[in-house]
Amino acid sequence: xxxxxxxxxxxxxxxxxxxxxxxxxxxxxxxxxxxxxxxxxxxxxxxxxxxxxxxxxxxxxxxxxxxxxxxxxxxxxxxxxxxxxxxxxxxxxxxxxxxxxxxxxxxxxxxxxxxxxxxxxxxxxxxxxxxxxxxxxxxxxxxxxxxxxxxxxxxxxxxxxxxxxxxxxxxxxxxxxxxxxxxxxxxxxxxxxxxxxxxxxxxxxxxxxxxxxxxxxxxxxxxxxxxxxxxxxxxxxxxxxxxx
Numbered sequence: 001x002x003x004x005x006x007x008x009x010x011x012x013x014x015x016x017x018x019x020x021x022x023x024x025x026x027x028x029x030x031x032x033x034x035x036x037x038x039x040x041x042x043x044x045x046x047x048x049x050x051x052x053x054x055x056x057x058x059x060x061x062x063x064x065x066x067x068x069x070x071x072x073x074x075x076x077x078x079x080x081x082x083x084x085x086x087x088x089x090x091x092x093x094x095x096x097x098x099x100x101x102x103x104x105x106x107x108x109x110x111x112x113x114x115x116x117x118x119x120x121x122x123x124x125x126x127x128x129x130x131x132x133x134x135x136x137x138x139x140x141x142x143x144x145x146x147x148x149x150x151x152x153x154x155x156x157x158x159x160x161x162x163x164x165x166x167x168x169x170x171x172x173x174x175x176x177x178x179x180x181x182x183x184x185x186x187x188x189x190x191x192x193x194x195x196x197x198x199x200x201x202x203x204x205x206x207x208x209x210x211x212x213x214x215x216x217x218x219x220x221x222x223x224x225x226x227x228x229x230x231x232x233x234x235x236x237x238x239x240x241x242x243x244x
Contacts, residue, residue: 009118022068084130097142198224
């Protein structure tokens with residue numbers, strides 16, 4: 001069961017984007033049949049689930065007006081993201097991350113931002129969300145073009161702390177060697193992504209990870225605060241705990 005804030009955000013998406021279409025859309029004739037593209041030109045018609053997923057992750061160059069396409073799909077797309085009916089999240093660049101939705105009219109931009117925040121918050125308090133939490137984080141971060149609002153909401157909570165274990169396990173593999181764990185970040189400045197995640201994990205994760213019985217993840221999070229050479233010269237690497 002979703003949270004009241006997520007339900008409200010989805011209802012707002014439904015209202016704000018109700019009846020949108022891309023009336024002049026032709027699409028890529030090599031990738032789509034005419035009847036597929038007809039869905040994009042026709043409002044108030046549900047797009048089949050498999051086609052919805054393809055549209056939502058397809059390269060924008062396959063469409064005449066990708067912004068209009070994404071707005072057309074948003075009521076269905078947002079609900080599929082929230083209820084887990086998409087066949088995967090995080091396996092590609094989500095369409096919302098590839099349009100300038102912040103330049104849309106204020107009510108539209110506000111609805112998108114509120115939905116992303118509510119979805120992330122709902123996932124953090126759901127013991128078994130339909131998608132891996134680190135994939136949801138990446139999807140939300142690439143849509144927002146920012147990680148700070150997501151990390152600010154990743155506070156201590158019994159369920160969120162268990163999700164932190166999963167995220168830390170995925171992120172630390174990359175961050176310990178100063179690489180970005182976000183494979184679909186197309187907004188430039190990977191160094192800033194790495195620095196923000198390293199700083200946040202080093203400051204906020206160790207105690208929470210130890211409380212979850214993850215001393216090695218906790219120690220590796222602490223090591224992120226050190227310069228690269230000092231990090232790898234640390235005694236931890238020569239005598240890690242038995243749980244490593």
